Amino acid sequence: MLLEVKNLKTEFKLKRGTVRAVDDVSFTIDKGEILAIVGESGSGKSVTSLSIMGLLQNPGKIAGGEILFKSQDLNKMNQKELQKIRGNEISMIFQEPMTSLNPVYRIKDQIMENILTHMEISKKEALERTVKMLETVGIPSPAERANDYPHQMSGGMRQRVMIAMALSCDPELLIADEPTTALDVTIQAQILELLYNMREKFNMAVMLITHDLGVVAEAADRVIVMYCGKIVEEANVKSLFKNPLHPYTVGLLNSIPQIDNDSDERLYMIKGMVPNPLHMPSGCSFSDRCEHCMERCTKETPELREIDGHKVRCFLYDETKEGELKVK
CATH class of the missing domain: 3.40.50.300 (P-loop containing nucleotide triphosphate hydrolases)
Structure with missing residues (x-):
């Protein structure tokens, strides 16, 4: 694990x-x-x-x-x-590559910074690794594109740069x-x-x-x-x-x-909206949007339980005396 x-x-x-x-x-x-x-x-x-x-x-x-x-x-x-x-x-790819990349630094500088922080190699080796990572993620002419600024790349290319940066230290x-x-x-x-x-x-x-x-x-x-x-x-x-x-x-x-x-x-559209986190409903947080809501759902919070390899948090699956599940 x-x-x-x-x-x-x-x-x-x-x-x-x-x-x-x-x-x-x-x-x-x-x-x-x-x-x-x-x-x-x-x-x-x-x-x-x-x-x-x-x-x-x-x-x-x-x-x-x-x-x-x-x-x-x-x-x-x-x-x-x-x-x-x-x-x-542990590395992370953030949601928006344009705001995650620094607009005033070249692509190579931003990837190399991560490599040099975590790996004991020279700047020349870091640059070679940067170009290799850009090539790995499918950026054409990686040696030339490494000198680009983020705004010179498309959204897809910037996302690939973020992936290259995240994978740069394996x-x-x-x-x-x-x-x-x-x-x-x-x-x-x-x-x-x-x-x-x-x-x-x-x-x-x-x-x-x-x-x-x-x-x-x-x-x-x-x-x-x-x-x-x-x-x-x-x-x-x-x-x-x-x-x-x-x-x-x-x-x-x-x-x-x-x-x-x-x-x-x-x-199909799920009715209602996600509740205000400052004013959560009592019981199950999905109760006011659920088509199968029971009175119990508005008063008690269901536990996450396992059913045949599935885990689910819902009162619809309480076991009956015969050991069968209630109607979904």
Whole structure:
């Protein structure tokens, strides 16, 4: 096991109250595995990744739990110790490459900085490694493009640069936060194929954060569905798409346009909005949007339980006396 997150709680203390952005989240990632974390904006996906990386900004802080990377608790490390791991053993691709890359530095300078920080090699060797990484991620004429500034590259190329930077020190875990956002479908497919090939080549684990279930179906081995800071469902990718259990997951899947659907019906939409994190409803946080809501759902919070290899947080699956599941 490469990464184990145990009962992670991340909070933001504001003047109006405390927001629990990540609420008792636990999961594992094995070497060479691609784990996808999906959910709407505000579900806690990115905050989970920033908590792992130790990049939370004030007023955010980890209020509890453990983040074990190769059995070492990252949460107990100081910034100097974390710096040795960040960008080296654990790397991250941030959401927007244009804002993540420094516009006043050349591409080569930004990648070389990461290499020289973590590897004891000369500047000449760092430059050679930079060009090699740019070539690996499919950038044409890498030696020439290394001298470009970010604005001289397309969105897809900038995303490839971010991937090259993240992979420059051969990390064991890559966190990819919305790596295909704002890219056209052709470039999306290329980026996903690139991540998959890098996983195969380096036996690298990938934590893929996205709201696009099409991306999940294409790339992931296992899927976690988050809602309001909690994990509501977890399963391998085939099981999740074949037999989704949580009403929220079903709603997400039903919201995907189907090419072969000739119906004139409007595309399905989950009713309502994600609740205000400062005023969360009592009971299940999805209760006010759920088509299967029961009275119990508005008063009690369901636990995450395992059913035939699936994990789901929903009262619809309480066992009856005969040991069978209730109607979904």
